[in-house]
Amino acid sequence: MAFEFKLPDIGEGVVEGEVVKWLVKEGEHIREDQPMVEVMTDKATVEIPSPRAGVVARILVGEGKICKVGQAMLAIDEANGKPAPAEKAPPAESAAPPSESAAPPSAKSSPSARPSPGASASTGTAAPATPAGKVLATPATRKLARDLGVDIAGVRGTGAGGRVTADDVRAVQTGGAPAPAAHAAAAPIAIRPAQGDERVPLRGLRKRIAENMALSKRTAAHFTYVEECDVTDLMALRARAAARAQERGTRLTYLPFIVKAVCAGLKKFPMCNASLDEAKQEVIYRKSYHIGIGTATRDGLLVVVVRDADRRSIFELAQEIERLVKSAREGKARREELSGSTFTITSLGMLGGVLATPIINYPEVAILGVHAFREQPRVRAGQIVIRQVGNFSISFDHRVVDGYEGAMFLQEVVRYLQDPTLMFLEMV
DSSP states (O other), X not given: OOEEEEOOOOSTTOOEEEEEEESSOTTOEXXXXXXXXXXXXXXXXXXXXXXXXXXXXXXXXOTTOEEETTOEEEEEEOSSSOOOOGGGSOOHHHHSOTTBOOSOOOGGGSTTOOOOTTOOOTTSOOOOBOTTSOBBOOHHHHHHHXXXXXXXXXXXXOSGGGOOOHHHHHHHHTTOOOOOGGGSSOOOXXXXXXXXXXXXXXXXXXXXXXXXXXXXXXXXXXXXXXXXXXXXXXXXXXXXXXXXXXXXXXXXXXXXXXXXXXXXXXXXXXXGSEEEETTTXXXXXXXXXXXXXXXXXXXXXXEEEETTGGGSOHHHHHHHHHHHHHHHHTTOOOGGGSSOOSEEEEEOGGGOOSOOOOOOOTTOSEEEEEOOOEEEEEEETTEEEEEEEEEEEEEEETTTSOHHHHHHHHHHHHHHHHSTHHHHHHHO
């Protein structure tokens, strides 16, 4: 009889994962400990090895599908290498409905879950249940419900098979009823294929990034402000301090200085370190300074979080940023290292370009873009001199931050970076 491999508990609070890629095929011989599947959870993408040797008899959950912890993912024939009869296992496409999952997980199961206390779902009707009484919804939809303070168990699903969609959640959050299934959302527009095209499924981290970016653009009223910054003195300070940092086993970049300047600016302009609770129509002013750092990884952009950044020294910030970035790129970052930021900084380093309009990291209200530092001619004391200059672009949620306040915040950040001695006089 075939051995059924079930999705193990791969992290505290994780109740389900998306099958990103199968590394084995039906009928293929598999060794014990051989990598067999990549699964993405709210925590990270993990590679799961086979616990047994044998032949892959049946893959029970297809790529792009959601699998619950404890649900059978594939069958391995250990006896004689013969595939298990088809009637003994459902086909991969139907073994687990794409959106079937466990009951709504607690806030611990999502990197950025922040449910509003006392949120009510009285505006919605009970959602259709599966035979096991579970609400049909994707992890992204569940995360949206938690972020908006909506009890997903009380939302009537208008998607296929009674699935709760993102539009259903938003309709309840704004006090309305979900639209009829036929009109729940505009129909996706199919793109006509052309010869030579390559189509790759949108799944895993790339899918989550797409959903989060679309959510941010739908909810926040973005506006962007740009200012240049003369970083000549900052570069000189960093060069002097680099050797000291190396003695501590740390590489000193410009990011720790920028983080320090941002924290100083946020303390002076607290509306930039805030979130808008749409369900309660309240602005939440964050009293902690957890700074997110946009990090490019093999699979896409992640935001690692430096907690209590205002309390750390420049060297401590350098060490923590280096540790977090390394952990994220190796796929080892913990949930708490990828969640809970109150303000985000994004930088492409030497590829930073001239300017950009960064998209706010929901549910924050501001994000700072750092662009390339380059030699440029400037006038100082009536003389044309060569200085190191870079642009900083910042996007705000205009519902919370007015243009004047946003401009003053960035000017404060620039002031500290142009004269970094102020950073130590006022913040150490």
